Amino acid sequence: MLLGTQKINSRNHLEIGGCDTADLAAQFGTPLYVMDEQSIRERCRTFKQAFDREYGCSNIAYASKAFIVTAMCALVDQEGLWLDVASAGELYTAKCAGFPMDRIVFHGNYKTADELEMAVELGVKYVVADSFMELELLSAIAEDAGKTQEIMLRCNPGVDPHTHRLIRTGQEDSKFGFNIKNGTAMKAVKQALDCRGIKLSGVHCHVGSQLFDLTPFTEAAPVMIEFIKQIKDETGAPIEVLDLGGGLGVRYLEEHNPPSIDEFAKTVSEAIITACAASDIEKPGLMLEPGRSIAGEAGTTLYTIGAPKEVNIPEEPGVKTYLPVDGGLSDNPRPALYDALYSAILANRAGDAPTKAYTVSGKHCETDMLIPNVLLPEAKTGDLLAVQTTGAYNHAMASNYNRFTRPAVVFVADGKADLVARRETLEDIVKCDVLPERFKGSQTKA
Numbered sequence: 548m549l550l551g552t553q554k555i556n557s558r559n560h561l562e563i564g565g566c567d568t569a570d571l572a573a574q575f576g577t578p579l580y581v582m583d584e585q586s587i588r589e590r591c592r593t594f595k596q597a598f599d600r601e602y603g604c605s606n607i608a609y610a611s612k613a614f615i616v617t618a619m620c621a622l623v624d625q626e627g628l629w630l631d632v633a634s635a636g637e638l639y640t641a642k643c644a645g646f647p648m649d650r651i652v653f654h655g656n657y658k659t660a661d662e663l664e665m666a667v668e669l670g671v672k673y674v675v676a677d678s679f680m681e682l683e684l685l686s687a688i689a690e691d692a693g694k695t696q697e698i699m700l701r702c703n704p705g706v707d708p709h710t711h712r713l714i715r716t717g718q719e720d721s722k723f724g725f726n727i728k729n730g731t732a733m734k735a736v737k738q739a740l741d742c743r744g745i746k747l748s749g750v751h752c753h754v755g756s757q758l759f760d761l762t763p764f765t766e767a768a769p770v771m772i773e774f775i776k777q778i779k780d781e782t783g784a785p786i787e788v789l790d791l792g793g794g795l796g797v798r799y800l801e802e803h804n805p806p807s808i809d810e811f812a813k814t815v816s817e818a819i820i821t822a823c824a825a826s827d828i829e830k831p832g833l834m835l836e837p838g839r840s841i842a843g844e845a846g847t848t849l850y851t852i853g854a855p856k857e858v859n860i861p862e863e864p865g866v867k868t869y870l871p872v873d874g875g876l877s878d879n880p881r882p883a884l885y886d887a888l889y890s891a892i893l894a895n896r897a898g899d900a901p902t903k904a905y906t907v908s909g910k911h912c913e914t915d916m917l918i919p920n921v922l923l924p925e926a927k928t929g930d931l932l933a934v935q936t937t938g939a940y941n942h943a944m945a946s947n948y949n950r951f952t953r954p955a956v957v958f959v960a961d962g963k964a965d966l967v968a969r970r971e972t973l974e975d976i977v978k979c980d981v982l983p984e985r986f987k988g989s990q991t992k993a
């Protein structure tokens with residue numbers, strides 16, 4: 548499968564954004580995250596246009612947890628989207644990129660006092676409150692600062708999204724949100740309305756991630772709309788914004804067929820509009836927070852292949868061939884975390900027919916299986932492997948496990964490649980280490 552601007556060029560190489568991947572690997576080294584800028588921009592625009600057409604009065608906030616560097620924040624700003632951040636680090640990155648604070652939504656099930664102070668001081672538009680303690684703390688912080696902080700309440704609509712257990716969030720048993728059905732959310736509304744320094748502007752839910760079935764959204768929408776009506780009836784407070792979070796799935800494998808953004812916008816908008824009519828309320832402003840569906844398919848990771856290793860497995864017929872690559876768990880923990888599956892292309896012989904099954908393994912001291920089974924042309928040491936759909940939750944989740952240096956990230960467009968995150972160096976690896984005086988010198992102590 549070829550995604551976004553990917554194509555096979557006259558050198559039989561995989562090309563992305565008009566850049567030959569073999570040239571990118573030679574210039575920037577591997578592993579390398581390659582982000583297809585046009586694909587990201589098109590998805591930002593499609594989200595905006597689709598929701599404007601189907602719903603009107605909507606704001607799309609890119610969920611930066613999927614992939615964030617300062618250049619991504621700047622791109623999102625250029626496209627006129629909002630930004631969802633979920634930590635001081637993400638907020639700081641947005642600040643460094645000059646992202647307008649009045650288009651930022653600040654999330655997290657446990658925000659520290661320092662994070663709340665930072666959010667208030669910088670003037671983020673909405674803090675999405677997720678506990679009674681946070682309401683108290685935020686109220687005090689905003690009052691001390693002489694400000695009124697707009698908030699949304701993270702609600703739990705009690706909807707099971709039927710996705711991997713680690714990316715399910717909207718079901719009853721969840722650490723996130725105030726439960727609507729058991730009355731906790733209404734208690735939180737009343738507390739928020741009583742708090743000085745806080746203005747309750749919206750309600751929020753996020754049911755889960757990598758969803759192909761839109762039913763969880765159409766189930767959550769009426770629950771949230773009914774809750775907005777209940778708030779109005781019980782307290783008189785108008786809720787201006789409904790934020791339905793992110794969650795739209797993307798294509799990792801050829802056989803994956805996620806709903807299009809247009810389909811998603813139509814289905815979600817209709818569900819909300821229908822629910823508003825049934826509850827006899829005016830439709831609120833709408834916010835969405837797509838992450839994976841903006842960045843996921845735009846990313847490709849390039850690896851250099853090591854020495855293929857054939858292994859005879861007694862219980863299985865034939866031979867298994869391990870294909871080691873120069874990265875793995877530290878640049879992509881998703882296979883280990885979620886049993887996530889990926890597609891791959893032999894980038895330097897991209898048009899050759901696939902003839903052999905490989906198990907792509909990383910080079911970490913774990914099983915570190917990147918792809919359990921992928922068909923490729925016969926691969927040799929030094930070939931280039933392009934693992935697709937690595938734009939979301941890869942660079943963002945990367946670690947220094949085994950003291951690996953995190954790979955560089957390039958944005959490619961119109962035949963040009965721009966470095967947006969440099970590769971870490973060995974010096975970076977030890978830059979936070981502190982060697983106390985008594986450990987200096989190298990005498991062995993008996």
Ligand SMILES: Cc1ncc(COP(=O)(O)O)c(C=O)c1O
Nearest residue numbers: 610753756793794836837838839
């Ligand atoms: C509150 C919230 N919004 C948005 C997202 C983005 O989800 P996705 O990347 O599936 O679109 C998440 C993901 O965890 C989230 O927790």
